[in-house]
Amino acid sequence: MNQIPVKDVTPKGKGEAVNLYAEREHIYVKFYKGFFKNFRIISGAIMLIMFYTFSWLQWDGRQAVLFDLPNRQFHVFGMTFWPQDFMLLSWLLIILAFTLFFVTVFAGRLWCGYACPQFVWTWLFIWAERFAEGDRNQRMRLDKSAWSMTKLRKKAVKHALWLFIAITSAIAFVGYFSPIRELVADVAAFSLGPWEMWWIGFIAVATYANAGWLREQVCIYMCPYARFQSVMFDQDTLIISYDEARGENRGKRKKGADYKAEGLGDCIDCDNCVHVCPVGIDIRDGLQYECVACGACVDACDDIMERMGYEKGLVRYTTEHQLEGHTTKLLRPRLIGYFIVLTAMFVAFSYTLYNRVPLEVDILRDRGQLYNEASNGMIENVYKLKIANKEQQDHQYRISISGLDGLKLIDDPVVTVKAGELLDYPIRLQLSRDRLERPNYDIQLTVEALDNSSISITEANRFIGPAPRR
Template identity: 45%
Template sequence: MKFDIKEENLIIKPYKQDSAIYVREQKGKFQKIRRYLSWILMASFILIPWKNYNGSQAFLLDVSSQHFRVFGATFLPQDLMILAWVFMASAFGLFFITNWLGRVWCGYVCPQTVWMLLFTWVEHRVEGNRNQRIKLDKSGWDTKKVTKKTIKHVAWLLISFLTATTFMSYFIPVRTLYSELLHFEWSGLVTFWVGLFMFCTYGNAGFLREKMCTVACPYARFQSVMFDKDTKLVTYDVARGENRGPRKRKADHKAQGLGDCVDCNLCVEVCPAGIDIRNGLQYECINCGLCIDACNDTMDKFGYARDLIAYSSENSALGIKSRSGNLKLIGYASLTVLTLVVMFVWLSLRTPIEVSVIRDRNALYRMDYMGYAENPYTLSIVNKTQQPMSYTVSVRGLEDVEVSAPKQINIDAGAMVLVPVTLKADASFIKSKAHPIEFIVESQQNAEIQMVKKSYFYSK
């Protein structure tokens, strides 16, 4: 596919959509991909909270108790460095995909797009096809219109409620959440958040729709910075399509001075953003490919070659071979991989126990009448595992030290305890006023689970 995309051949019109967009339902290759992805994503969203691991909910962000459970790992607030790595990897991954395939994230897997098209699907089933919906909206309020509108909005509200409740099940144990729902025992806080998320889903997917993508979402504003001449975007073959115009199917359109575009306007009618891709590249385009499916259907009916509208890069359109060493694409890919590697290394080095040594600043030590120095400590021990554990405390670095501490420290899964520990040693054998020591906290169930924390023993 070749076409001239010089500025004089591009018709650039400002985006302006004052009236409602009535999206025509479209079938085709890219719509099928999107639909399968949407079902997979929605099914995953719904089913993940119901998955159990070791007798507990596998994925739970328990904000109230500050425990974040991800299958076999429990993360606490001090482990939230992992979020920084996840966000960085996600950002670089998104930059990589954008540089390679444009706004394909927006068109296929963005929750706003998935739920917007789900709401549109419901609207189509209740109110009819595009022309029927336009006719219904222009008609007066009668029993038929009120019934259809009521059914549609009730369905939307039900989907929004289920979406909000499912979202909350990531933060509240799912079985507790639904059990309390069935018994009308939700707290005011849970009711507030479910209501808020329900309102946001209903408003965004039902009313704001494309305005969230074109006005509110910042990604649309800066995504062009990541584009280059090898980025694959939804493009219209100007040289092949123009001059556009209607014609009979079996007519020789070349003899009439017409291009392959029959000006059926279907590419506009199926666009969720309401734009005309024939006007040139526009930031409102979410690269969903619906216009490609619509145009290919028309090309098939007229016996023309497909891909008048297609995913293509600027270099491909000009017949230039794409560069194999695209530094920007390689850079984004490398940063994504590097961030993921660092994240997994951090996870592999993470210990399932956290220990802090707290000193009493008002009394670093005290001396008894026999010349022995006593140092009080408080050990903060956190069990990061998902099973109750028993720990012992020992000290090294100081000879003939007397350790006063519980022989066995039992800690529930994900819990923290404060353990008072007192060390007593003969001050005459200690050469420095601040002698370095190490506390060793070790699991009785698994010797590999231990933490060594440095501190000091003070004497006169």
């Protein structure tokens, strides 16, 4: 049997072991200022404010945003969703996925740099670290120094801040599933239930570990987006790039010196773009999947260029075509396709959400018998109506029947269903035997709210009787 030839590529060393896994180097992020940092602070602050405050908002006497799992009700401001509305959630997730694809094709990893919760909390933890231990050089010296009371105090303050952020984040998160006011009171009284205690502990540990210790490791090794985002890039995608033609050759020089005569480019090789990078890459090595497009290197480089008296934009948001001297095509088939699909889905979702009826009606026939003959000689069918009031206010509903002349509803046609209640309501329908011309008929049962005619559902069913006499 022919075998596929195998080439041995093992290094021919003197018995030296080859380590396939690089040891992680701790990243000390340097403090900096700039436009993109301010933009990221604003976007992160908005997300944090929404996260920490939305669970405290009240709407019609209840928590505005509450995912009530025990009662299977999901309150989002003025709307209440039930498990039957799961299709809407599926639509929403698909729309969000296509939005991510559209933004990625247009402007790269903006989600990662400005909105991803992992990095919003990572920057928050980096701020706490700098507050407790100082800027980059101070933190590096502190880590290399021997243990002392000063080092112990600074480390303790840092980890105390980390734990405070992690625990408050966990309480805020669980507050969307358990009423936040009761939850905070239970936390203060040390009377948490087992599941609240478990989830607060789990989220706190995960936040402390991911944002405090793992940081860029989550983005590089755990997040799938870093792996497949390059598939959506093209030569017109907006990315952060180093202008190699302008920057090379790199080299130190004095301000105001004629560096062009020395064969140098605009890059002074200060490594500031590396020192401010939260994932520790050198953008001058080209586009890398680790890059989260946060713009830190752009701000740092622009600051150096301004100090040196050079034009800004050595590191900037640009496209591959623009770097090569070509014109960037804003409108291109893939981007247009994503936009059309996204717009169509958003319109369909909005229409469905707007026309959603906060009422669920199911009709079940009596399985014991197809029909029975009442004492008055009428043919009777028995049904069970399951009426779910999906609103947060009580409603009275009127039940009406159509589709068969002479069909009568024997029971009370008006029924009261409390807010969020699923009511089983049996009804009996009767018809004179003389009106039966065939064994079964299609009928429609309508349930309509008395105080709001737009809350109405009509369901089809069948009325069954004996075969007509010949």
